Amino acid sequence: MRAGPSQEEIRRQNLGALLRYVHVHGATSRAELTTTLGLNRSTIGALTADLAGVGLVSEGTPKETGRAGRPSLVVHPESERVYAYAYSIEVDRLRAARVGLGGAVLDRRDLERPRGLDAGETAPLLAGALKEMHQSVPAGALCVGAGVAVCGMVRKADGLVRLGPTTGWVDEPIGAALAAELGLDVPVTVGNVADVAAFAEHARGVAAGCDNVIYLYGDVGVGAGIIAGGRRLTGHGGYGGEVGHMVVVRDGTRCECGSRGCWETEIGEHGLLRAAGRSDARGRDALLALFDAADRGDARAQRAVRQAGDWLGFGVANLVNIFNPELVIFGGTMRDLYLASAAQVRSRLNSMGLPACLEHVRLRTPKLGTDAPLVGAAELAFERLLADPLDVG
Amino acid sequence: MRAGPSQEEIRRQNLGALLRYVHVHGATSRAELTTTLGLNRSTIGALTADLAGVGLVSEGTPKETGRAGRPSLVVHPESERVYAYAYSIEVDRLRAARVGLGGAVLDRRDLERPRGLDAGETAPLLAGALKEMHQSVPAGALCVGAGVAVCGMVRKADGLVRLGPTTGWVDEPIGAALAAELGLDVPVTVGNVADVAAFAEHARGVAAGCDNVIYLYGDVGVGAGIIAGGRRLTGHGGYGGEVGHMVVVRDGTRCECGSRGCWETEIGEHGLLRAAGRSDARGRDALLALFDAADRGDARAQRAVRQAGDWLGFGVANLVNIFNPELVIFGGTMRDLYLASAAQVRSRLNSMGLPACLEHVRLRTPKLGTDAPLVGAAELAFERLLADPLDVG
């Protein structure tokens, strides 16, 4: 049971709302802010003055107004000066970036990641990438935090990676390790890749403005980032969205998680390659080769892809019935699978989905592409800033 | 993109928080309200004065304080004066009640419901029950609204029942019909039975204080009321939580919804009776007779119950992996099934659930019992009052 916000919190929320607006929508005129946020001109003026005072935004005169009247000052996010570090730890590669307020990637480093590297061995690699990037940071710039997207189950309380079946990680404190290694005086926030990618697409991608979204992300395994009622569904411990381990075949093929017949065993990397008789192959390239073969008429590859597409539609139908989303996004390897088997997906979905749930659901591919985990990780870090701009800035 | 609340909204929220507290926790001393809500004594005083002014609460001196110091005034909800009407439309019966602020059932009427009655035939029955109850309402009492729990898919926008597979309803505007029939000057809010029961258990049942809950409700079919992050998961159109139509057997037994192999076909009334070789029987009594037979050693009944328990655990495991709840509640017929087959449920859950998700999940039966839909329906109506007490009161 909680009381309403104090007046001080109103101020914080309004500052956050204004900063969030220019962060998401880019430079905006005061006039537009006034109408969109529903605040008075004088209030907008005071808020921008505060934000400009700590260097989070700057104001400038517009070049051309196009119409009569005094032109409204334009509020710019300080994209070069205010930034966050973002990491994405994927099965086959590591990616690091410096992302400016506003969401632009200012700098980036990509590294190959040999499968089987643990957290202790991974952190120094990421820290090295950071040190490289740190040299080109302009003087006076402000780092507001670091975000990490990792394929595995992340404990909400402290960012511990409980289990990354596809990376082999168990109870790896990647957040703490990275914080120690980086030596920055900012918090490191850790999140699941699918969750974080969904967050990014919701903030500035295809899911903008949608309150009920399922972002299906395939790497080697399959996970989902779920937005329900406009908010990320995390679950009690932070492990929500593990749809890859929804069992679709009772007592089916053994899965790496210890269970049997998980959805992942049918549509994940291993399952797909196995169905195509390519059990020896692995990695994203092998997958792309398989889709390519199917595209060129290889019968066995086509059969495997169609079958996986059918299973993809199967699982999506279940999720659609449970969540009644307005949008399902296929990211990572699921994007490729969906594009290669859209007919099967739709057919299954239509036969299994409840009519009311099918009514408004749209199937889409991501707008941010492979950058979604990075952008989302940065967004994780920016969230702190947006919650209390003056405290951080 | 929304700005923070205005000062006026602060007031509304604080009034709502105070009223909600005494509504949920019963009569409370001002002193306790001060510490719990984190507001100043003077503020609490002003808020209670406002609420007492419109007759929503009353203040009184406590009988015995037990300790030194000036005794704190006790704020009572006006349980007799302020009330809502609640309806529950179940497959085999109709229930109507008058529920006072604070959650007590002041009056009630139960009716048999022949299967196959449509909304137009149902509304007059409910209206009749209301007219009876309306006669015993004390003078000066205030009706704040009516809530309806119905087993079917309810459109969020207007309360239309899109589909009630077990009642045979299709696109029945029960909310509008009831509003017209009742002739009251208050809004009628409609919700899915599982959703509403979950709401009730979350407000004042076993799920109090739990932010991630799955309430599994079995009538003839099976649905779920889901609380995620402390809020009800409704989905885009309001059709979320249809877990009964999660397919667990690809191309399995045909389901009333048109699909095949739905969870409901294994653990629903029909499925359970069919597995026990009692396809001709129907209704809750037949189910109870089946559990009773299993309890007394009937081998075929035992086999059917164990098998259904296994399927129950199967579906729950999937939901636990997807939502990572801290609590799963078995209500309606699911309560009976769970109690009769807890061993099978737990065994399946343990073998299929991800360890991290199993860590904190508890399985429970409801605290409010069969009244949950009624109490929840009333809660639906009270929600309006709590959102803006002075406007309604």
Added chain:
DNA sequence: CGCCATACGTTGCCGCTCACAACAAACGCG
């Protein structure tokens, strides 16, 4: 070139809400 209409930012004022401190009231205890 000067005037006007338009749209905007700024300033001062008002109302509202909550926190705080001082005072008064009610109770238990010795």
Added chain:
DNA sequence: CGCGTTTGTTGTGAGCGGCAACGTATGGCG
């Protein structure tokens, strides 16, 4: 009966946003 304790009440102050009046910058027009 007096004391300490706990609490309600009252008045004051600070912070916030809304509002209206005023000054200002721009474009159109004659």
